[in-house]
Amino acid sequence: MCIFSTLWSFSYWITIVIILIYVIHLVATWNYDYFSKRNIPYSRPVPFLGSMTPQLFGRKSNADVVWELYKKYKGHRLSGFFQFHKPITFINDSELIKMIMVKDFDHFVDHETLIPSEVDPLFGGNLFFLKDKDVHTMDMKDFFTRFASDVIATAAFGIKVNSMKDPTNEFYKAGKQLANFEGLKNLILLGYLFCSKLMTMLRIPFLARGASDFFRNVVKTNIRTREKEGIIRPDMIHLLMQARKVEPTKDTEQDENTGNMSIGKAGKLDLTDEDIVAQAVVFFLAGFETTSTLLCYTAHLLAVNEDAQVRLQSEIDDMLRETEENITYEAIQAMKYLDMVISGLHRDPELFPEPDRFDPERFSEENKSSIKPFTYMPFGIGQRSCIGNRFALMEAKVALVYLLSKFSLRVVDKTTVEITFSANNSLAPTPKGGFWLGIQLRYRKE
Numbered sequence: 001m002c003i004f005s006t007l008w009s010f011s012y013w014i015t016i017v018i019i020l021i022y023v024i025h026l027v028a029t030w031n032y033d034y035f036s037k038r039n040i041p042y043s044r045p046v047p048f049l050g051s052m053t054p055q056l057f058g059r060k061s062n063a064d065v066v067w068e069l070y071k072k073y074k075g076h077r078l079s080g081f082f083q084f085h086k087p088i089t090f091i092n093d094s095e096l097i098k099m100i101m102v103k104d105f106d107h108f109v110d111h112e113t114l115i116p117s118e119v120d121p122l123f124g125g126n127l128f129f130l131k132d133k134d135v136h137t138m139d140m141k142d143f144f145t146r147f148a149s150d151v152i153a154t155a156a157f158g159i160k161v162n163s164m165k166d167p168t169n170e171f172y173k174a175g176k177q178l179a180n181f182e183g184l185k186n187l188i189l190l191g192y193l194f195c196s197k198l199m200t201m202l203r204i205p206f207l208a209r210g211a212s213d214f215f216r217n218v219v220k221t222n223i224r225t226r227e228k229e230g231i232i233r234p235d236m237i238h239l240l241m242q243a244r245k246v247e248p249t250k251d252t253e254q255d256e257n258t259g260n261m262s263i264g265k266a267g268k269l270d271l272t273d274e275d276i277v278a279q280a281v282v283f284f285l286a287g288f289e290t291t292s293t294l295l296c297y298t299a300h301l302l303a304v305n306e307d308a309q310v311r312l313q314s315e316i317d318d319m320l321r322e323t324e325e326n327i328t329y330e331a332i333q334a335m336k337y338l339d340m341v342i343s344g345l346h347r348d349p350e351l352f353p354e355p356d357r358f359d360p361e362r363f364s365e366e367n368k369s370s371i372k373p374f375t376y377m378p379f380g381i382g383q384r385s386c387i388g389n390r391f392a393l394m395e396a397k398v399a400l401v402y403l404l405s406k407f408s409l410r411v412v413d414k415t416t417v418e419i420t421f422s423a424n425n426s427l428a429p430t431p432k433g434g435f436w437l438g439i440q441l442r443y444r445k446e
């Protein structure tokens, strides 16, 4: 009886242990038949850890592991690897890569979710982790202001900044301060309008001193470094430095391809460092708020008028296909609908019937000629018209081409569809409620 009971209890425990070992084995090797079932060669996994042991124990770098796998399975279109229990498929065939990344991209739109946006909104909610159907709400004013600031930084000040990646960079902060016409700035402006003589006597500067000093320092250091090291960079600082060496004469010519002026050789032009700083600063003031505002209103109108957005995206896709994604100045200039879309801002119903209706057709080749001369002049007209006209239009067009080739703009809860202007009297008209739009990934068919 006693022996029987002992035996029973022994076999009972053995069975439990065997079942437990079996369950642990199942858990430890769960999914590891994924590649063998599909006849795909793969890197043998270790229970629980998958194929990650060399990296997990610091024996090899990721780069070496991937390189070894590449060499080992060269000649196979696919090979496999286990990230713990998750099967990861390597694509070793360029035709297959093209199918996945381009032709059939609509099936492969999303990047892997690493940390859900509910847990970490900054990490999980950024562009990289944006999903096919996700609509990410963005402050377009902030976005386009950063873009315009970076463009002026490189074209006028000769420096490279990335205000998206480095949101608090000094250049952007100083630029915002410089272009801020609200509050005290407004009062100073009113003071000069009301009693210019008194304000001049009191020597009250309009531009914030900290920001002016910052830009003065940036430009002067830049000039000194270029002079010392013989650096030539195709930007405005270079043109102005050239201009003070020689004076324009009758033989001044414009290069057909670059638009650059070649300056005739005569006496020196009287341009000081301070003059060059002043030109760079005016480019900032004139080109920063204006261009970002143009982009904001155009983006808003495209989000609200989906038909126009789809038509523009189709023109962008055609251009990208034709140029094999080598976007050129000429290719952008040839985009007729883009030009029509970007032109559409006006108010007077007598001159523009239904002015509040977004209608790019007003600016088509056929219809443009019926616009009464001197009634549509967004850049002014004549001798004192905007010198940044072509630059601003090209800048805005390039931004829209890149943005809309990859994303669609959407109306979201935060969007104020019917725009009414805020009374903050900043340099450009701003809508009450700001410029909030949804941004959604799109894919292009080849």
Ligand code: HEM
Residues within 6 Å of the ligand: 282, 283, 284, 286, 287, 288, 290, 291, 294, 378, 379, 380, 381, 383, 384, 385, 386, 387, 388, 389, 391, 392, 393
């Ligand atoms: C969408 C963007 C822009 C718009 C709507 C715009 C509009 C204007 C307007 C209406 C004027 C005054 C014209 C007149 O008095 O008759 C002007 C002047 C000026 N703009 Fe622009 N602008 C834009 C972008 C730019 C950019 C990007 C720059 C420089 C890089 C720039 C530089 C200037 C300068 C220096 C003047 C003064 C020209 C002079 O007085 O001789 N603008 N702009």
